[in-house]
Amino acid sequence: MSIVTVQLGQCGNQIGFEVFDALLSDSHSSQGLCCKRENEAYQASCKERFFSEEENGVPIARAVLVDMEPKVINQTLSKAAQSGRWKYGQHACFCQKQGSGNNWAYGYSVHGPRHEESIMNLIRKEVEKCDSVSGFFIIMSMAGGTGSGIGAFVTQNLQDQYSNSLKMNQIIWPYGTGEVIVQNYNSILTLSHLYRSSDALLVHENDAVHKICAKLMNIKQISFSDINQVLAHQLGSVFQPTYSAESSFHYRRNPLGIDWHVRPPLSGPPSLSKMSLNKDLHFNTSIANLVILRGKDVQSADVEGFKDPALYTSWLPVNAFNVWKTQRAFSKYEKSAVLVSNSQFLVKPLDMIVGKAWNMFASKAYIHQYTKFGIEEEDFLDSFTSLEQVVASYCNL
Amino acid sequence: MRRRRVDPAAGARAGALPEAIAALSRSLPSGPRPEIFRRAKFDRPEATSALWQLLFRVLSPLPAGNALASIALEVQARLVKSALCSQGYPRLALAQLPEDGSQGSRELLLALSWLLARGPVPEQMLAQTRVPLGDEMTVCQCEALASLVPPAPHMEAEGPVDVRHVQWLMGKLRFRWRQLVSSQQEQCALLSKIHLYTRGCHSDQNLGHLSVTEAEMLRDPEGGQKVSGAGAAQNLDLAYPKGLHFCTPGMGPRTFWNDLWLVPRLLPGDWAAPLDPGGASACSLLSPLRVLLRTLERESRRLEAVLAWRRAEPVFWQWMDTVLGTCAPEAPAAASQPTFLPWVPECGDGELELVVRELQTLEEELREAVERRRVAWEAKARGCGRGPEWSAARRASRETVEKELGALQRCWEQESGPAPAHGPHRLVRREDGAAGDRDLRAAELIRTLRSQEACLEAVLRQLQGQCRQELARLAGALPGLIWILPPGR
Numbered sequence: 001m002s003i004v005t006v007q008l009g010q011c012g013n014q015i016g017f018e019v020f021d022a023l024l025s026d027s028h029s030s031q032g033l034c035c036k037r038e039n040e041a042y043q044a045s046c047k048e049r050f051f052s053e054e055e056n057g058v059p060i061a062r063a064v065l066v067d068m069e070p071k072v073i074n075q076t077l078s079k080a081a082q083s084g085r086w087k088y089g090q091h092a093c094f095c096q097k098q099g100s101g102n103n104w105a106y107g108y109s110v111h112g113p114r115h116e117e118s119i120m121n122l123i124r125k126e127v128e129k130c131d132s133v134s135g136f137f138i139i140m141s142m143a144g145g146t147g148s149g150i151g152a153f154v155t156q157n158l159q160d161q162y163s164n165s166l167k168m169n170q171i172i173w174p175y176g177t178g179e180v181i182v183q184n185y186n187s188i189l190t191l192s193h194l195y196r197s198s199d200a201l202l203v204h205e206n207d208a209v210h211k212i213c214a215k216l217m218n219i220k221q222i223s224f225s226d227i228n229q230v231l232a233h234q235l236g237s238v239f240q241p242t243y244s245a246e247s248s249f250h251y252r253r254n255p256l257g258i259d260w261h262v263r264p265p266l267s268g269p270p271s272l273s274k275m276s277l278n279k280d281l282h283f284n285t286s287i288a289n290l291v292i293l294r295g296k297d298v299q300s301a302d303v304e305g306f307k308d309p310a311l312y313t314s315w316l317p318v319n320a321f322n323v324w325k326t327q328r329a330f331s332k333y334e335k336s337a338v339l340v341s342n343s344q345f346l347v348k349p350l351d352m353i354v355g356k357a358w359n360m361f362a363s364k365a366y367i368h369q370y371t372k373f374g375i376e377e378e379d380f381l382d383s384f385t386s387l388e389q390v391v392a393s394y395c396n397l
Numbered sequence: 398m399r400r401r402r403v404d405p406a407a408g409a410r411a412g413a414l415p416e417a418i419a420a421l422s423r424s425l426p427s428g429p430r431p432e433i434f435r436r437a438k439f440d441r442p443e444a445t446s447a448l449w450q451l452l453f454r455v456l457s458p459l460p461a462g463n464a465l466a467s468i469a470l471e472v473q474a475r476l477v478k479s480a481l482c483s484q485g486y487p488r489l490a491l492a493q494l495p496e497d498g499s500q501g502s503r504e505l506l507l508a509l510s511w512l513l514a515r516g517p518v519p520e521q522m523l524a525q526t527r528v529p530l531g532d533e534m535t536v537c538q539c540e541a542l543a544s545l546v547p548p549a550p551h552m553e554a555e556g557p558v559d560v561r562h563v564q565w566l567m568g569k570l571r572f573r574w575r576q577l578v579s580s581q582q583e584q585c586a587l588l589s590k591i592h593l594y595t596r597g598c599h600s601d602q603n604l605g606h607l608s609v610t611e612a613e614m615l616r617d618p619e620g621g622q623k624v625s626g627a628g629a630a631q632n633l634d635l636a637y638p639k640g641l642h643f644c645t646p647g648m649g650p651r652t653f654w655n656d657l658w659l660v661p662r663l664l665p666g667d668w669a670a671p672l673d674p675g676g677a678s679a680c681s682l683l684s685p686l687r688v689l690l691r692t693l694e695r696e697s698r699r700l701e702a703v704l705a706w707r708r709a710e711p712v713f714w715q716w717m718d719t720v721l722g723t724c725a726p727e728a729p730a731a732a733s734q735p736t737f738l739p740w741v742p743e744c745g746d747g748e749l750e751l752v753v754r755e756l757q758t759l760e761e762e763l764r765e766a767v768e769r770r771r772v773a774w775e776a777k778a779r780g781c782g783r784g785p786e787w788s789a790a791r792r793a794s795r796e797t798v799e800k801e802l803g804a805l806q807r808c809w810e811q812e813s814g815p816a817p818a819h820g821p822h823r824l825v826r827r828e829d830g831a832a833g834d835r836d837l838r839a840a841e842l843i844r845t846l847r848s849q850e851a852c853l854e855a856v857l858r859q860l861q862g863q864c865r866q867e868l869a870r871l872a873g874a875l876p877g878l879i880w881i882l883p884p885g886r
Contacts, residue, residue, distance in 0.1 A: 001579070001583065131583055131586045131590075132579055132583030132586060133579065133582075135579075164574075164578040164579060165575065165579065166572075287565075313561075315559040315561050315562045316562065316565065393561075
């Protein structure tokens with residue numbers, strides 16, 4: 001079962017490159033800590049999901065690259081080709097020369113419809129190359145204009161044309177003190193549109209990943225490349241093949257087995273440490289949690305702490321907690337663990353963004369740039385309403 | 398029971414009867430030993446349970462499986478009785494037999510012969526358990542409808558149901574549905590590949606290409622291959638049979654064989670398990686090819702048994718005449734007997750009286766309530782007036798209903814043409830226009846299904862519209878309340 005990735009905008013394309021690179025280098029890593037047969041099954045599974053084969057054996061990423069400026073795409077394509085181990089398809093990218101000016105409305109209402117046919121054609125070609133598509137993985141940022149606006153537009157199109165496929169959007173949450181002035185507008189418009197048409201939103205906060213780089217990895221001058229690599233590492237350890245509880249004889253066929261809005265909090269690379277449960281009254285209530293364990297001693301790992309019913313909502317009849325395991329180590333780490341959580345972690349950052357956007361909206365700042373391209377005040381109000389509803393439902397878990 | 402006319406000369410030689418009974422026994426699934434039949438003629442009790450089980454096996458709609466073996470004898474007996482009764486079995490004595498298998502073997506033997514006389518039972522049993530060598534799918538909805546479980550009895554929830562839980566369940570359902578659809582699409586893509594690549598490889602010109610089962614047998618007769626990827630490539634030479642050629646240049650065989658191992662895991666049902674119980678566990682250690690051969694051999698033996706049975710049948714019927722002769726004559730009131738009554742629990746006379754009286758009072762109350770309602774309605778209806786507007790309105794609504802009904806019927810039956818046959822069909826890939834007369838064309842079936850889908854969608858949209866109107870009405874009924882509907886899909 002294959003995943004087709006759609007990389008949108010500067011952020012999406014840079015991250016996409018890092019993700020494919022991380023996946024392939026892990027797949028080829030020699031320190032898998034498992035037997036040869038296991039390793040071969042792992043490699044075959046990873047390859048089938050994310051890459052297609054060409055005659056000369058170089059895997060081609062199952063990806064479509066979209067940007068409104070040519071610079072980043074060209075960089076991405078050449079970096080991939082230079083590695084020699086994998087590359088992007090020759091005709092898998094679409095770019096223009098204009099850019100979107102960090103304007104969500106421009107991306108959504110102008111670029112989107114104008115280039116709809118070309119972009120959807122590219123996606124369709126990728127889909128036809130797969131024997132079976134388990135879903136789409138769309139990488140985009142919220143704050144800019146291209147990734148966010150065109151991303152929302154493309155996701156909606158995918159919902160219409162491939163209504164039976166799963167879609168997971170990887171969203172980059174901008175820095176709190178980001179440089180794009182209208183990033184909050186772009187964010188709320190993106191989130192409210194995606195909430196309607198996507199199946200899962202996987203959120204990475206720039207601030208959080210920045211902290212990982214600074215505190216856990218002690219990098220002095222943190223560049224976007226460092227951040228992207230950490231991100232890719234996290235995503236890779238989610239997407240690489242695993243066994244789930246039901247089928248312990250072959251790798252899970254559908255990697256996108258996540259159907260809720262998820263957001264991974266910090267997950268450290270080193271060995272699995274015991275979760276120190278906060279005995280406060282204010283638990284961070286989760287709807288569902290997924291733990292993925294890789295490496296040594298996975299069979300004996302103790303995950304009972306995750307099953308505490310106090311962590312979960314009261315209206316679910318049974319704990320929505322899943323564990324996926326594999327002995328095959330990820331990216332040379334002897335042991336690694338990832339937690340993907342659908343919980344109230346999301347509430348505070350979301351509330352903050354909605355609050356800031358509302359303040360700007362109340363004074364009508366920069367609204368004309370959006371109404372110029374067809375996004376009216378009613379659309380803003382609709383977005384606020386949906387997001388308030390999301391915040392309210394999560395608060396009342 | 399009328400006697401079957403038989404040719405007295407047929408099968409008069411000695412030894413013909415044991416052969417006939419033996420053939421019958423071999424041709425039926427889990428057929429009992431011929432000795433059982435002989436004992437049953439003399440109504441020996443030890444033959445009873447075997448015959449109950451045989452009748453159950455013949456009458457039950459489920460295919461064979463280990464599940465059947467675990468059903469208790471009493472349950473089997475009860476099911477047999479009700480099935481026979483619903484088919485119109487005339488002899489009362491069977492309905493009155495005890496269900497513990499202690500007596501009645503002669504009655505059961507008579508019932509069996511009644512079934513054999515009505516229809517080709519061994520052939521039907523054989524069709525149920527045949528080995529599918531091709532890739533099959535069913536066209537009619539019968540299986541789906543038959544497997545519909547009646548809805549669970551309505552259970553009162555302990556408290557108000559949390560709507561979030563319901564939303565969560567809906568989400569999960571939608572998710573599972575999509576997974577199912579993508580698995581099916583994958584199966585179709587792979588089937589198509591196999592049919593395409595093995596064009597010209599089948600010895601039967603009519604079929605032209607291999608099915609998954611056949612291709613898998615050629616690729617991996619010993620069943621040693623379990624992992625795809627590098628492993629398959631090594632065995633490629635061994636599995637590459639002479640004369641098998643790939644008709645599409647450029648499509649490397651490697652991916653083809655790689656994909657092939659996926660398909661048996663996707664196919665519904667496990668063809669590799671022998672279809673008669675009793676052989677399943679022993680065969681799981683054998684290679685797939687041997688399992689298939691064994692199953693085919695078993696099927697061949699059953700076929701031969703059926704043929705032998707048909708040749709020897711007259712002898713059996715002569716013998717059955719003698720069995721009927723040993724029974725006491727049945728009362729001729731069989732035709733006027735009511736259908737099999739449900740089993741009423743034994744209760745004392747006093748209790749029965751009480752129940753009867755209660756039912757009578759209830760009936761009275763209901764009758765009064767109906768009368769009151771009818772009077773009230775008529776008064777209201779009269780109030781509407783029998784004027785021209787009333788009859789015009791009535792006529793208009795009747796016309797709309799008729800039109801809607803007609804449209805529904807038309808669109809449902811539109812392009813069906815001759816109804817497609819029931820049961821599974823083998824999938825065969827052919828050039829355009831090469832289909833035979835009795836073959837079902839995929840394009841036609843797709844057209845029929847599409848029109849049915851359009852019908853159902855129209856009905857769905859109408860129902861959704863009604864729901865929306867109802868919601869709007871409810872929202873309007875509470876002034877000062879703002880309803881914000883959840884973001885819909």
